[in-house]
Amino acid sequence: xxxxxxxxxxxxxxxxxxxxxxxxxxxxxxxxxxxxxxxxxxxxxxxxxxxxxxxxxxxxxxxxxxxxxxxxxxxxxxxxxxxxxxxxxxxxxxxxxxxxxxxxxxxxxxxxxxxxxxxxxxxxxxxxxxxxxxxxxxxxxxxxxxxxxxxxxxxxxxxxxxxxxxxxxxxxxxxxxxxxxxxxxxxxxxxxxxxxxxxxxxxxxxxxxxxxxxxxxxxxxxxxxxxxxxxxxxxxxxxxxxxxxxxxxxxxxxxxxxxx
DNA sequence: AAGGAACACAACCGCTATCGT
DNA sequence: GACGATAGCGGTTGTGTTCCT
Numbered sequence: 001x002x003x004x005x006x007x008x009x010x011x012x013x014x015x016x017x018x019x020x021x022x023x024x025x026x027x028x029x030x031x032x033x034x035x036x037x038x039x040x041x042x043x044x045x046x047x048x049x050x051x052x053x054x055x056x057x058x059x060x061x062x063x064x065x066x067x068x069x070x071x072x073x074x075x076x077x078x079x080x081x082x083x084x085x086x087x088x089x090x091x092x093x094x095x096x097x098x099x100x101x102x103x104x105x106x107x108x109x110x111x112x113x114x115x116x117x118x119x120x121x122x123x124x125x126x127x128x129x130x131x132x133x134x135x136x137x138x139x140x141x142x143x144x145x146x147x148x149x150x151x152x153x154x155x156x157x158x159x160x161x162x163x164x165x166x167x168x169x170x171x172x173x174x175x176x177x178x179x180x181x182x183x184x185x186x187x188x189x190x191x192x193x194x195x196x197x198x199x200x201x202x203x204x205x206x207x208x209x210x211x212x213x214x215x216x217x218x219x220x221x222x223x224x225x226x227x228x229x230x231x232x233x234x235x236x237x238x239x240x241x242x243x244x245x246x247x248x249x250x251x252x253x254x255x256x257x258x259x260x
Numbered sequence: 261a262a263g264g265a266a267c268a269c270a271a272c273c274g275c276t277a278t279c280g281t
Numbered sequence: 282g283a284c285g286a287t288a289g290c291g292g293t294t295g296t297g298t299t300c301c302t
């Protein structure tokens with residue numbers, strides 16, 4: 001037996017919210033809060049809407065601290081950086097942008113920012129180049145390399161993927177394996193055995209001269225995360241590795257790189 | 261001016277995580 | 282620990298608006 005639906009979809013209103021519905025929901029939430037139960041809220045508030053829909057409407061539109069539209073260059077930079085760092089973790093990215101929602105950031109990326117990036121233009125004064133992955137890596141994905149003398153932060157992007165340039169200091173708790181035979185960070189290593197072990201990867205001792213580094217690649221050369229094989233260079237940090245990541249520092253770094 | 265294409269953003273869907281029992 | 286209910290998340294779709302021919 002499947003899970004019971006959160007509401008009777010046939011009997012609740014769907015589609016765009018009216019000003020009246022917005023007003024009812026806003027007034028109710030400002031007066032009573034959601035009571036820890038969105039599912040029960042519409043009935044209490046007198047709305048013929050699904051609880052999920054109410055929650056989304058409040059979080060993405062009605063909340064008083066929401067900013068709409070008009071993303072700044074600083075925000076662009078942060079989004080690009082974090083997206084390159086962790087992929088489409090929209091809620092995490094949005095949490096670094098006061099007043100922005102995950103939905104906002106996601107829409108903004110998908111409709112504007114992504115196109116700018118792929119067109120080789122991150123901002124008015126920052127050019128990026130798009131090239132194919134070096135043949136040695138054997139796929140047709142793309143990477144972006146910021147053409148910056150500062151070279152402080154070089155995101156690798158294959159639509160949703162990212163690698164740090166090996167010459168760039170990796171996020172806290174991460175280093176690059178200098179034995180990597182490329183200019184690009186094709187190996188991400190952890191400074192702690194625990195972190196590597198926690199990622200459930202096939203761990204082999206690093207051939208680098210650095211101690212306590214563990215290659216996060218599996219035996220077949222593919223990068224894996226949490227035991228899930230990721231195609232080609234698809235890569236995500238494990239949660240354990242992300243825990244030590246300093247978002248603010250990284251944002252500042254990419255801002256520096258982009259000439260900000 | 262009309263119609264189609266492109267764009268922007270709101271909303272929905274389905275899945276996983278989390279929490280309480 | 283198992284199970285069900287709910288919250289939260291990310292991908293996708295729907296719809297209104299603007300732009301272009």
